Amino acid sequence: MSQAGYPSELMARFVAIVGVANAVTETSGIAAYLTENRGLYHGASPLVLKPASTAEVSAILALASETGTPIVPAGGRTGLVGGQVPRDGGQDIVLSLERMNRIREVDAVANVIVADGGCILADIQKAAEEIDRLFPLSLGSEGSCRIGGNLSTNAGGTAVLAYGNVRQLCLGLEVVLPTGEIWDGLRRLKKDNSGYDLRDLFIGAEGTLGVITGAVLRLHPRPLGHQVAFAGLKSPEDALALFERAANLCGTALTGFELMPRIGVDFTTRHIPGVRDPLENPHAWYALIDISTSDSADTASVMVQALLEQGFEDGLIEDAVIAASQAQAAALWHMRESMSDAQKPEGGSIKHDVSVPVSAVPAFMREAEIAVMAAVPGARICGFGHLGDGNIHYNISQPVGADKAEFIGRWREVNAIVHAIVHRYNGSISAEHGVGQLKRDELIGSRPAIETELMNRIKRAFDPAGIMNPGKVTGQMTGTPVGQL
Incomplete structure (x- = not known):
């Protein structure tokens, strides 16, 4: 018998699918796949597999389904709720998509990118920029998170206000089902009312229904005008009132409106290198306002000036600054995106x-x-x-x-x-x-019984062997690993 009580022959069959060079069996190498960033969850696994193709993912899941072997999909492993962490028992095999990082196609006419599920988000953003387009999903972890994980959690980010969650940025998916079957849903249609929307079942399912191996992603024109302002305020009530004025004045040009407390600014200026307080005096609350326009830089400038003037006149803004360059705009966003990390030294x-x-x-x-x-x-x-x-x-x-x-x-x-x-x-x-794992039990306990039962029915229909990311979201697992037989 090998690690976790699995037969050595079974482990060898899994390794043979990806090749010895692409299977991690040593404890030291596996360790990186067993925790999440905040250290809340620590798991165990006998094996990490790194497939290079959809066909290899299919072979892995077919074997796992046949033998009842639990599989935990992993992307950039930047998640904060333990969804990518195997359980403690050491039975779960990790399936990492890090080698599936190819951008398959870029279509400027159709405004789409087709990418592997393991593509790093920043690489997709760069590919869009190279054809003068924008992929607007933006996260603090964009340099390491992967699009399959973004889709599996229905990631939001800083531009949801204008562009929506990643669900709204995806036209089609390629998914390997727990049985090893491949669903090719890489459609580029903006309108398709033919039956159930299978795509939406997998987006947000956190790898419990299958592995997202490819996606058709929606691109947008790059804004010609961009302005970022930072305003000091007295209260969240004033921030909400300012947001209402911004929405009325700017419409769809309002890309972001972020709320921050003074303590967050204190933490970032204290602990994040290069961050400084943008305003001369401290304020109880702050709003970071991002405006992007499709026609010209002048339009964005006029909008932000008009908004700030209105905010001052209405007594909502105590002080404000407008970024004088894209570097300054990036610095303001860096402060906001660093706020969570700045808490760690505290x-x-x-x-x-x-x-x-x-x-x-x-x-x-x-x-x-x-x-x-x-x-x-x-x-x-x-x-x-x-x-x-x-x-x-x-x-x-x-x-x-x-x-x-x-x-x-x-x-x-x-x-x-x-x-x-x-x-x-x-x-x-x-x-x-x-x-x-973090919110699983509370989700089950707080939702109507019929809602959790419907989710369990979907889980059973897609994953009858109960092998896909067990213990996550609904917590249901119907299969029995070979090692426990």
Whole structure:
């Protein structure tokens, strides 16, 4: 017998599919695939497979289905909910798409890119830029995350306000089913009402229904005008009022509207090299406003000037600055995108990725602060995010001098406090990071029984052997690994 109680012959059959050079069997090499960035989840696996083609993925899953061997798909492994981490028992084989990183086709006329599921997001953005197009999905991890993982979690990013989640940026998929069958849905149609939309079942399924090996991605014209402004405000209420004016004035040119607290600016200027406070004096809250126009730079400039003037006149803005160059615009966005990482040197951080109706964001922030501070006196709340679509990253840093492990040990307790408020506003406890292991049990417990039952029925229909990313999202697993027979 080999590792995890699997027969050596079975492990050899898996390795033969990808070749010895593309299979990781040593403990030291496997280790990189067993944790997630925040260190909340640590798993075990006897083997990592790195297929180079859809055909190899198909062969792996066919063998896994035949033998009841659990498979955990992995992309860039940047997820924050443990969806890419194998379970503790050491039975799960990791299937990494890192070698499937080819851009198959770029079509400037149809405004599409066809890419392997393992393509790094930044490489797709660059390929679009080379034909003077824009792939607008933008994330802090875009230099390492992979499009298959982005699709599997229905990633959002900083441009959802104008372009939508990645679901809205995908026209078609190629997916290997748990049985090894290949569904070629790489269609480029903007209109297709022929039956059930299978594509949407796989987007957001977190690898529990199959492995996304290819995608047709929608491109957009590159903006000719781009302006970014940074404004100091008194409150989230004023930020919401300013957002309403921005939406009315700018329409679809309003690409991003981010809300940040003063403590977030303090953390980034303290811990992120090169970041400085853009305004002369501190303010309680800030808005980062991004405007992109399709006609000219002058239009973007006129829009941002008009918006700021209106904000000053209405008493919503205390101070503001407009980026004088694209480098300055990038620096402002860097501050926002670094806010989560800037919390790490401050000790433990309990994080939430939630969404509420846009109009309810200020009330949610106020209620959550009262409830959290009552439970954890001295907690430092750094709630920031996409005000324009209601998605707030409600992160809570430990009190100064507190014991990190003790604070992190209260993760579920604090989650329950924040999520209860989210539910009262008919919001979501998973806005763009997915469910994975972190929110699985709460999802099952908080949704209507028929909803979770429908998800389980879909899971059983696509994955009768229960091999695909078991223990994630619904938590259902119907198969029995060979090693446990």
